[in-house]
Amino acid sequence: MVNWKVNLSVLWIGQFLAMAGMTMIMPFLPLYLQELGVTDTKQVAYWSGIIFAGNFVTSFIAQPIWGGLADRYGRKVMLLRSGFGMALVMTFMGFATDAWHLLLLRLVNGTVSGFVPASVALMSTNTPRNKIGFAMGTLQSGGVAGTILGPLIGGILAELIGFRSIFYLTGGLLFVASLLAMFLVKESFNASEARSQPRVSLWQSFKDLAHIPQLPALFAVTFMFQFALMSPQPLMALFVQDLYGKAAYLAFFAGLVGSVNGFSNMIASPVLGRFGDKLGSEKILGICLIGSALAFIPQALVSNIWQLLAARFFMGIFMGGMLPSIYALIRKYTPEGMESRSYSFNSSTLSLGNVIGPLTGGVLNGFIGIRGIFWVSSALLLLNFFWVRRTLLSSRWGNRLPGE
Known part of the structure; x- marks a missing residue:
């Protein structure tokens, strides 16, 4: 059994940053849209709604696909794919010049996301069975902490460093969290045995x-x-x-x-x-x-x-x-x-x-x-x-x- 406590610590940080990055834009999203040129109040409300929801729509579709690949090629691979992918997309959001750009990037972010289910799958399959409940609860607390503090941090940073800089900072932190996962998270996974199994739709x-x-x-x-x-x-x-x-x-x-x-x-x-x-x-x-x-x-x-x-x-x-x-x-x-x-x-x-x-x-x-x-x-x-x-x-x- 791999060192599940190290995995839990690193993935807790990753969950926190992933969920904080997802929710950090909420307090200032309407203001950022105004900076991008959307001035009509109704249009701001409309774009805010679809941009926020877009991430979850594509995530709903993409998650099972990534899950199938994770069972075949390993959960850590999917974890890193998601972490580095979200870091890149989040950084690009800072370069958006139109509401369409932001919507498209949120859709892409939902497609490449999957850090949370990959973390859960990796922890559950690399943790002693009598510790799974504690590990899952602790891991969830990281995501919840990110969800709670994300909007608060986003609102404070918007005042201090401006809207675009928040995206650059969030992307950088997600990149660091992915690097930590790459070097510190260990997975017990028999890739050859998994690939020998018949493909299932x-x-x-x-x-x-x-x-x-x-x-x-x-x-x-x-x-x-x-x-x-x-x-x-x-x-x-x-x-x-x-x-x-x-x-x-x-x-x-x-x-x-x-x-x-x-x-x-x-x-x-x-x-x-x-x-x-x-x-x-x-x-x-x-x-x-x-x-x-x-x-x-x-x-x-x-x-x-x-x-x-x-x-x-x-x-x-x-x-x-x-x-x-x-x-x-x-x-x-x-x-x-x-x-x-x-x-x-x-x-x-x-x-x-x-x-x-x-x-x-x-x-x-x-x-x-x-x-x-x-x-x-x-x-x-x-x-x-x-x-x-x-x-x-x-x-x-x-x-x-x-x-x-």
Whole structure:
């Protein structure tokens, strides 16, 4: 077994930089578009939306393809491909002179991305089985930390060094992280044995994995988790304004509400991952689904900003245990040699939630408002729990591995 602790440390840094780079542009994207010549307010909003979503659309399509190649040629190769590719694309974003350039580069970035699923696949296949939950939780905390701090860092750097310089800096940091992975991350992978296996099409791989009842349930949890998290997100600032009023520090509180669940998520992920190693990831996943579903209810009932902050912090604790449990269970139920494909399909469902969640939330807001969206998210997570209970927690499937 390779030194999994070294791998975990290096990949944590890579996950942080990859997710920070993805989210760092959000605070100043409309302002950067204005610098590129888009001046009409409606056009700025339109371009901001499609540029942000473009990355996830191409990522949804490309991830399973890279996953198949990773199972055949190695996860580290895909890790480096993604890291160096994103570093290059991010740097080019600083040279954009038109909104079309930025959209095209975001589409390319989504296509070459895959650092996160490649990291997860490499860690899961090169970590002792009794440490996988802890490793997945710690690894996720790096990505969550990048997601939380990325917008904050981006906003600060925009004031200090300007928009274009942020892209150059982010590209450089991703390049350094990829170099660290190249020289320090070790992988136990039998390339000749993997290549000797018959080639299987993407569709056939999906069908093979879908026949294992636990995996579709896990993919559905991932989608629902991200959908529920993202559907109220575009409306959160307006909800904060309704609760807090147009008073001083409104922008600060809007940002805090958007990130407070990420802080509790980051803290809880390694802890719940370790509990998963001891008690079983199936049980931790079931508890986290119920807890997250219940945590959406007080958000629909709050009457002031402090109640909303407390409810979202509480929700983040349970959401912090979901992805580590899902990653550990995917490793448990996926046949040997198909791990990367399985994680990549899961990553695609995550990207799908990132795209469909905000769109659906925007549509539903016109009918039921954001409080109604919280109720819908709660109901969907509860329904998802019953599916997980049927496929993972029942006596028929709970302790059964594929082929047994």
